[in-house]
Amino acid sequence: MTVATGQQVRIRAGAYAAVTTEVGGGLRALTHDGRPLDAATGLTWSVAVANLGDDSAPVGLGVHPYVVAPSGGVDDWTLTFDAARIQLATADRLMPTGIADLPDADSFRRGRRLAGVTFDGAVSGLTLSEDGLRRASLTDDNGDGVEFRWGAIGNWLQLFTCDDLPGELQRAAVAIEPQTCPPDAFNNGIDLAWVAPGESLELTVGIGALTGRATGARSGRARGTAASSS
Structure with a gap:
């Protein structure tokens, strides 16, 4: 022995x-x-740009992670975030057409089960908590999952439930992407940052583990162009 x-x-x-x-x-x-x-402290990563030129430069920053919860699939998971508005887009090419109130925003604030919900777009009007951070999380039925944390500079959150991916990739994960501006900001100028010569801009995002958190989720459907029922 x-x-x-x-x-x-x-x-x-x-x-x-x-x-x-x-x-x-x-x-x-x-x-x-x-x-x-370390699961307790999580990971932190930063994206930064410095303007070394002579003229102000337009800048948009973001990260592009796809995450999963420990058990079940997308239909079993609960997505939680606190946003007030959503960027509308065309159904065929997802070209931005405007900004509207986010349907059923309260359900996502409490935690929304993703069965029957499709996301491929950006939300804004994200609430800052008392510690100066914005948050979004994805959890399974046991309350286990991941939480994203980022600061005031991240005015937008891009979400994607992988409905359009082929084969086994379809609805296999959820993209949760804090960013400083929405898609097409270089054309429409919405929340586009202009970095002056010698200045810099940085987006810092943390991701940590959640264990056994009660989600209080309810099932349902989000209606709209970028967040819609399937």
């Missing part, structure tokens, strides 16, 4: 490094390029 010694073992694979125990233990630490990866 092998006796657990508790000896720690270090494992490396590319930029990843892990510390685990020899027998009977679990993962003690995980890093990437020397940065700790």
Whole structure:
């Protein structure tokens, strides 16, 4: 019979490094390029631009993550965010046509089950909490999932439920994408930032694990062009 010694073992694979125990233990630490990866603190990444030229430059920043909840599929998951408006778009090419009130905004604020709900568009009017952060989350029926956190500069949130992807990718994940401006901002100028010479702009987004949070979700349908029932 092998006796657990508790000896720690270090494992490396590319930029990843892990510390685990020899027998009977679990993962003690995980890093990437020397940065700790921890479910309690989550991950933080930043996108920044600096204007090194002589004229002001138009800038829009965003991140493009796709996430899943630990169990079930998109129809079983609950999406939570606090927004007031949605960017309308054409059905064929998703060309922006205007901005309207978000249908059933209260249901997403409380947590909306995604069965029968399709998203491929951007929402705005995002509420800042007392700590100065905006939040969005995706959870399963157990309340386990992920939460995004970002600051005041991220005025928009792009959402995509992967309905148009082929095969096994269809409704296999949800894109939750904080950004500083909506699609087509370089043409319509909505929330487009102009960075002066010598100045910079930075968007920082954090993602962390949620465990066993009561979602209070209800099923239903969102109606509109960019958020609609399927």
